[in-house]
Amino acid sequence: MSRFSTISVIGLGYIGLPTAAMFAAQKINVIGVDTNAQVVDTINRGEIHIVEPNLDEAVRVATRDGYLTAQTAPSPAEAFLIAVPTPFLGENRDPDLSYIQAAARAIAPVLQPGNLVILESTSPVGATEAMADWLASARPDLTFPQTAGEASDIRIAHCPERVLPGKVMEELITNDRVIGGITSKCADDAIELYKTFVAGECVRASGPRAAEMAKLTENSFRDVNIAFANELSLICDRLDIDVWELISLANRHPRVNILQPGPGVGGHCIAVDPWFIVSSAPDQSRLIQTARGVNDHKPDWVLRKVRAEVERYLADAPGKDVSDVSVACYGLTFKPDIDDLRESPALHIARRLNVDHPGPLLAVEPNIKVLPEGLDGARLVSFDEARAMADVHVYLVAHRDFQSAAGQMDYQVKTVKL
Structure with a gap:
């Protein structure tokens, strides 16, 4: 007692x-x-x-x-x-x-x-x-x-x-x-x-x-490992290699366990805690700073891939311009199956698209009821509505509700669970 x-x-x-x-x-x-x-x-x-x-x-x-x-x-x-x-x-x-x-x-x-x-x-x-x-x-x-x-x-x-x-x-x-x-x-x-x-x-x-x-170290360790996977995805994109196949092959080594790449790193912990170490010892934390840079810039890469998908769609759709192309973002939270939007790279990507993309933007996020600030003009819709209405599908968060159907989409920037 x-x-x-x-x-x-x-x-x-x-x-x-x-x-x-x-x-x-x-x-x-x-x-x-x-x-x-x-x-x-x-x-x-x-x-x-x-x-x-x-x-x-x-x-x-x-x-x-x-x-x-x-x-x-x-x-x-x-x-x-x-x-x-x-x-x-x-x-x-x-x-x-x-x-x-x-x-x-x-x-x-x-x-x-x-x-x-x-x-x-x-x-x-x-x-x-x-x-x-x-x-x-x-x-x-x-x-x-x-x-x-x-x-x-x-x-x-x-x-x-x-x-x-x-x-x-x-x-x-x-x-x-x-x-x-x-x-x-x-x-x-x-x-x-x-x-x-x-x-x-x-x-x-x-x-x-x-x-x-100890807590800062735990999350910085995870951030560095995620950054390695995210950097591999950039390298594989340049070399025309499937990063998921590569990681699957490399992980067959008994002492290798590479994580999966994603659109960045979010949440209040992994995206924030490494900076607390950097602020205390900036000259001694070069690896931690580099990992943060890799993960913080991954959304920019995703946005470039989205633009490429839009251009690919337009190449097959004579008579349409970019303002006619509707884009759907699947997932806004920082990880699957929660409602937490803090430091979410998916939300950052959606907000950037809301500003930069002149066509309609659809957001699919089953864990929230109202779109957050920065998505004025976008529409919060169901998975089925987005799949029926959108021209380009951006799969950002591996919510359980999405996983079985995501592979059936015609266009997607493929990311996986962080």
Whole structure:
């Protein structure tokens, strides 16, 4: 039985809400906090605002039984988990810690001696220590581990999420967790909290910096490997080789496992986290920077392929011009079978086509109900409607709904699941 009877989760998005539901399932009172009043109202009705398998039922039961409530401002609790966005800023891609700072300022007034504060947001190295300093500045009446050590009133740790969208509810339980406390006691308390529902091992890092860097390293490793596959697709296009055949042949080697190419890399993690390493050590991260460049420029290659397909279509359609050619984009999310559009290369491609292509643009995305900003003038249609109406078909995201029928299209820029 956990000694934590009330937990507050700050940020009810793709990580915060599933985490809140997990604790609530253990009959722990969870106060979810989000600045978006519509999100708060949706959750308090027992509904969800994101697509994630099995999350809807977990939230419905937790709110029905009274273990999960949502509100727009923090209340006292024994532990606070911060799961807010950590984007980057501008062309230099400097980390934006303003959401973490805002969350720290929001919870500071309700902190009490003995409380535990955990930063779950994927963060650049040093962010947890910065958060600790912001809290200490706001509450000089309390002691914090960066100055008081093991005897501090408040415990602070970093524990990054390590889950795959589409499998969050499963992997929150089964995946190992890396926990970096500012002191040993901070880590002890955080481990005790997560063991409430985590079946995987809670691995103690030497401190928050090691835990922060571990998450950034995991996603940078994946980014580099995806960049290798994406670069192979560019080379094979130049040499007139089928890249999927090539990868299949190369992967028959017992120690080779090349990933599949795609239209780029999206999501809040893989497309963002490597830049946090680059910002901390730009002169020592040349491979990571190169991989980011390869993946960031892959949508440009896809757009060139689309233009070539349009020209090929026009060559076989006398009397038509480019404004007559309708293009359908199949998939807008950053990976299959979710509704998450963050940093999506497919969405970037669709937006560029919406500006550059003078003909009709159709978007097929079964996981959303309204087209996002930047697609004004495009039409959100079903798969069957797009297949019947479009002249050129651009297959960008391997949604389960698409896979069986995609191979029957006449024209397609063929990409596969990232």
